[in-house]
Amino acid sequence: MTVKTLKSLNIDIKHLCRVEGHGDIRIRVEDGKLAECTWAIVETPRFFEVMFKGLSIEMTPILAARICGICSISHALASARAIERALKIRIPEPAHKVRLLAIHAETLQSHSLHLFFLVAPDFLNVSSVIPLMQTHPEVAETAVKIKGFANRAADLLVGRSTHPIAIKIGGLTRIPRKMQLRELAKDLDATIPYLWKALDFFKGFKIPDFVRETELVSLRGVNRYPFIGGNLISSDGICKKEDEYRSMTNEYIGDFSNSKLTRLSRESFAVGALARFNNNYDLLHPKAKEAAEGLNLRPGVHNPYFYNLAQLVECFHVMYESKELLPELIDSDTSEFSIHYKVRQCKATGAVEAPRGTLYHYYRISEGGKIEKADCVIPTNQNNGNIYYDLRKLVNELMVQGMEGKEIERLSRMLVRAYDPCISCSVH
Amino acid sequence: MNPKISRHDINLEPFMVTPPDFNRQTVLMQTERGFKSEVVNIVKLTATEKLFQIRISEPCERENFTFLPGQFVMLELPGCGEVPISIASSPSNREFIGLCIRKVGKVTGMLHRLEPGAMVGIRGPFGTYFPMQKMVGCNVLLIAGGLGIAPLRSPIYWINEHRSEYKDITILYGVKEPGQILFDYQFEEWRKIYDLNLLTIIQNPDENWRGKVGLITDLFEDISIDPENTFAIVCGPPIMFKFVCTHLADIGIPRQRMFVSLERRMHCGMGKCCRCNVGSTFTCLDGPVFDYWTVMNLKEAI
Amino acid sequence: MKYLGITLKRPKVGFFDFTGCEGCQLQIANKEEDLKDLFGLVEIVNFREISSERREDYEIGFIDGCITTDSEVARLKKIRKQAGTLVAMGACACLGGVNNLRSRFPLPDVVKEVYDGHPVDTGPVRKVSDVVHVDIELPGCPISKPEFEWLVRHLVLGIEPQFPKYPVCVECKQRLNSCVLDMGMMCLGPVTRAGCNAVCPRNRLGCWGCRGPSEEANFESLMEILREKGFTEEHIVERVKFFNAFSGILNSDC
């Protein structure tokens, strides 16, 4: 068999569809050589770090949520956590549980949105979820059930699934009533079977064969799979404290993108579902492990297309963990859900695992309780470099295999999409 | 021991099966039950007004539906809304109800897009009426401004059908622009067959207008009024009847013999929603037809 | 599609995101069980976030996000030209939203602070109506799905939608919430346009005014009330400016 290498190719995708925010892919092959291959973020910046300046701390979770419509709960939690750590507040246990459940709900809704609305059309070769509703009604139904549950859960737990209301410094503004929680638990039980249906469905997808060994960064859970707070670890063996986030991310400004980039031990690293999965496999719920088995997903995977499957596994994890958390919450005394605090001069970082990876908020607070400095490091920033290098390697490999331009374009789109980039969030 | 409070299911009460009769006002009935009616004919009068002829579909409901000149119905487009509209046809016409409707907003705008054959709902009739019986043996002066001619059509038909009972009938009709004149195709019939004196006036005429120019009050120069023996019916914008009625009062017509039809926002037609509240009364129950004395005593009526 | 015998057209719509968090677009994808009906009502020809289909023959354009860069201005103007009806969707598009908080500082300083002087493409924060004519403003941060569906029904019927003119308090009282003003919190509900079903007070958080002012809002009176309740001027102004909802009412020096 003779390998036909591609002589020239020009792919220029403006505003890649089915991702959150605006990003461009540009691939140019000249004389059989890769002349240009970039993943460029063209979203316009909003300068959130400046917006925070001078605001009272009570406003931060509300403003932070507006960084991103999809992971607003994570942003609100990261900012609340940063300020609570700075003020050395320990929020009441029920509040913590509700927050944990809320981030679970967000993870579920974000992952299912990504899997069903953004990724599935690629595998089924349709333009979007709209035709998919006609061609695969059972898939659409599964998506509706899972996402619907996630939205209802978030509505109940923090008031709204986008831009939560109830998260405030010191705990929550209110706590759901036990009866409502009991109903949610029932709702959850009714939703779990759909997750298994989804598993069967995604099992059938053929994941493209591509590997690029990279460094994977995430929080490390203590006795739970990590979501809110914890140490920062990398698959290259680095372990740091939450407040050392800066040396974990080493933000720099690349010339091809409006979003900042990060690096650690190598030229880039990755965060997100796959990183969490690899770094915390031992802490996954047994049912999630079972699902991973079913998908042939084992720790040590370095194929970015597996991000999608890792997300599905995480859906199992959050569902089953919520199933355990809810009764605990229902059986505990929930009358304390917020504590008073005094403002003073201080600073700290809050890290959470947002659906797309580790999210850091850092604040310095003045004596009068105003934000003096804010810094947010967003998962997609951390992934962008990795996407860039993945893309180069992918295109090179595909060229060598003699793949057609169309196919290269498709696989490139899918690669970027697999990372579930959240661009408006990264250019905040 | 049975602590369960027994259930009084009013869905099983007799009134659920009898069609509502809005003329019997104190009986429990399905107040929101609209008579389904078919739009049988639509006549385009001007750019903004259309005359709708509608026919109640159910024979027994049609049978039941009687009204007096000056009353209105609530006209409903399911899913769009409900609006009060004066009946602009003869009370003796038991087949069709004529409604002259100006396109101004949501419901009326949608109405203007209907085609014959569409089904609408009507509830009613509601409100007070022009006391035609009281006017027997007297002159009647009907004064209309703009769309105000619509509610006057009903008393005009009435008078024609009982022509011998009344003496001189005069209609004064004023509009802003020539294109706004309504029912001019009937004017000859009214003058000749109905034996009425009809005068028109236009505020801003165009070159084709041969008639009188000015405000409605200018028409008083052309007629003589016997204040002792005349009733007046006035319909139009509030500002108009303020001037007209003041003038008539100056001539000497008692205020209790002038009748105006007030317009207010309405949502129910049954004195419940309070939207049509004027002073201490409701336009839908105590109105829309009021004598001018009452209007003067109502706060903020004009 | 017919309504009372009137044939309704299925309008072609496009969704266009500018500078914002895309939470509003996400709302449209939420409440999935209705999606099928919604897509039956309108033909979506351009919705980058969820579909790779991209056509330019839309009749209704939905804009979310605020306008910052020159290229965005150009893009918006192009959309305005094509769309018969232009809907600004969400607080960012209708009011400028939280983005306006950065306008408190000079733009060069802002860029320097965040990007350390690296050149970035940006400009002043503008709401959509600052740049082009807007036909309908669908308020909220984020927008509410029921209200969006309600609006779409109106657009399909060709009826001008009437948003509530009254303030949030009406809905708040109807939900039997405890008034957060009584509980010592600040609330802009009395001057903010209703329609959100008072979600914030429902969750024991005062209203922040994300839906813009209610019609003929009595702003002075609320200011007086808040002052009487002991809120500092600084605190009040901070709140009032948060979504930039009251820029027309609040005089600049206050």
Next chain:
Amino acid sequence: MLFKTITKENFKKMVECLLEENEVIGPKSRDQDLQGNKIYRFLKINSFEELEMDYTRSYSSPKNYFLPFKEDLATYRLEDKDWEQEIRYTIHPRVIIGMRACDINALLKLDQVMLKSVYPNPYYFARRQNTLIIGLDHEPLEDCFCRSMNTDTAFHGFDLFLTDIGDKYFVAINSDTAYIIINQFNAREVAEEDQGRYKIVKEQIKSKFKTQVDISILPELMDLEFESEVWKKWGDKCLSCGSCAMVCPTCYCYGIEEDTDLTFTKATKRRFLYSCNLLDFAAVAGGHNFRPEAHIRLKYRYYHQFRGFVEAFNQSLCVGCNRCGKACPAGISPKAVIDDLIRTEKK
């Protein structure tokens, strides 16, 4: 009217029994105001313990259990040019515990409009017929002026009315349903001693009214002072937010809206409680607003309460609970406004 007494222990049993089969509504608190006072609401209760019989005043009146804030009047199935209307009257046998005398009197006033005048309202009728009302006496609060409005005692309009006389309730019984129920819980004949205690309690209640509002000349005053500066003064404070009407036990103004579903095959006609203080209450198509300014609308609320209703039914609509005064963010209360009116009149 029949009277009995029931011990608190037995009353508890009765409520628990009622809870088994019926929806029970009662006063409950969830929040506290700044001064640490509980904020009560009438909500569905699931156990006797949730019921707070020592409540002071509910923030919002229980009116919404008779005239819901929003209710579907009719539904339609649409098909091409045609449609089918469907009307059902919601029947929820319901028990409301703890309504005050003023709230019960408020219902009687609403009955005048909704049942006793033209076009009886079947929706209201259905709810009224299917609600068992258990009233409860209380000592007046600082700002209650129901005595001035003659609504501090209820003689009818309830099924049971309780007065706390120590370890038992003195109960007025006004319906056969209630009579049968209470007799199953060891209700006793009124002993002389009970009657004595009841009288003392009643006297005490009477003596504790602190707020008085002079309404004797009010209807006339409303007309005389129609153009008064007082309206402007209070109107400028008014936020036109409708809070007063929402919490008021007697305000019943409403609006109707119709809407379809996403497929234009179903439609609903909905009634929603409105308020005459809201900007577009009297606005008509074409942009004319009969009451364009806040002070005119505010005046109309008072005009309806203290003048219009008097003309129609020989009584004021207001029952003097001062809920509107409490709920108004701007602190506009009937007492303050009326006193002001009377003062300017005297000047």
